[in-house]
Amino acid sequence: MSRPSLNDLTAFVAVATHRSFRRAADEIGTAPSTLSHAMRALEERMGVRLLHRTTRSVSPTEAGLRLLGRLQPALVSLDEALDSVAGFRGNIAGTVRINAPRLVAGLLVREVVPQMAGRHPDVTVDIVVEGRLIDIVSSGFDAGVRLLGSIPKDMIAVPFARPLTFICIASTDYLDRFGDPGTPEELQRHHCIGHRMPSGKFYRWEFERAGQELVIDANGPIVLDDEELMVEAAIEGLGIAYVADWAAEAALADGRLRKVLTAWMPAPERVAVYYPGHRAVPPALRAFLDAVKDLRKTEP
Incomplete structure (x- = not known):
């Protein structure tokens, strides 16, 4: 043969x-x-x-x-x-096209792109904010960023940053008026800030405790499709929001928001950059992945 x-x-x-x-x-x-x-x-x-x-x-x-x-x-x-011998060819150059949800795109802009700019000034990082799960190969992207559990099995995943946890948050004023919900079922008597997914469907809030899983249809005065806006709506006292903890860090730290139902929240999930494992990895993408791995080393 x-x-x-x-x-x-x-x-x-x-x-x-x-x-x-x-x-x-x-x-x-x-x-x-x-x-x-x-x-x-x-x-x-x-x-x-x-x-x-x-x-x-x-x-x-x-x-x-x-x-x-x-x-x-x-x-x-x-x-x-x-x-491994790319460095002997001279400076790495080119464009890396990355598909990422808005929340993670912000982290890349703050933590990864500055490293790339310092190490490889001839590389352009082109980030497209996209909430839908897409085929990154047919859409012309070099890599994507998603929760580790939602990445296709035929892709190579590089976890980075600290795990992401979903939380329920509300302003102190709101909770002083309406009280803290003790269980997810009690959300039915609260104002909830709705989350419209990229598909157009409403996100159903997921909870878990001691092996018990609950899914709640959250209803309230406003529906949004952006987590940062959901945080702003919660700060304004419009109700309880269900968001990734990364989106609410600043407002939680300065006391504008409080967590509720902490004992009922699902386990943390890792975020990862993913790319096809069956095609050559361009030097610019390899440099981007190296910067991502360095970020992972600095996270607790």
């Missing part, structure tokens, strides 16, 4: 990961038909069927899954080896 080329193996990883000739072809920059022929040639060369094909779908066979599992880390190691 002749050894397959690196291009053929990289193309197989793209097809097996996306489970679509069209999406893999868009990423690689070729025609789906060309990619399909290349995969058939690869299977003939290796003497084993790697992909199940129908008129509507493509998926890896058992042999394909085994090959995919071995190739993905190997390609990552190869990228890292190539990147």
Whole structure:
């Protein structure tokens, strides 16, 4: 058996990961038909069927899954080896396109981008604020940032910053007037600041205590789609808000807001940068990931 080329193996990883000739072809920059022929040639060369094909779908066979599992880390190691000599080529330059929700985008602007500007002045960090979960590859992004649990399994995730905790908050004036809710069910008699998700649906508040999970439909005088505005609405006494703790740090520290229902809040979640593991990592993206990892080292 002749050894397959690196291009053929990289193309197989793209097809097996996306489970679509069209999406893999868009990423690689070729025609789906060309990619399909290349995969058939690869299977003939290796003497084993790697992909199940129908008129509507493509998926890896058992042999394909085994090959995919071995190739993905190997390609990552190869990228890292190539990147290790990037410094000998001179200054790193280029643009890194990052997709991130607004709250995390603010952290990147404060903590990561200044490091990038100091270390690599010829690199531009292009951050697009996006609340929806999207396909970063087909949308033209180098990387995305999301909660670790919501990142697709075929991506490489780099956790950073301290874990994010969801909290319920309200102003002291509001709580003096209406009292602190003792359980999530008591929110039904309170004013709640609604959260509209990017999909247009209302977010249902999630609670957990001693293995008991509750989901509450929060109703109140205002609905918002931005956590910083939810914090402002809570400061103004419009009701109780359910937000990520990062958004309310300053108002909690100076006493404008108080936490409620602390014993009922879900466990903290990690935030991570994620990127495709089956494609070459450009030097500019590698530099950005290094800055992210350095931020993780400084967090408690």
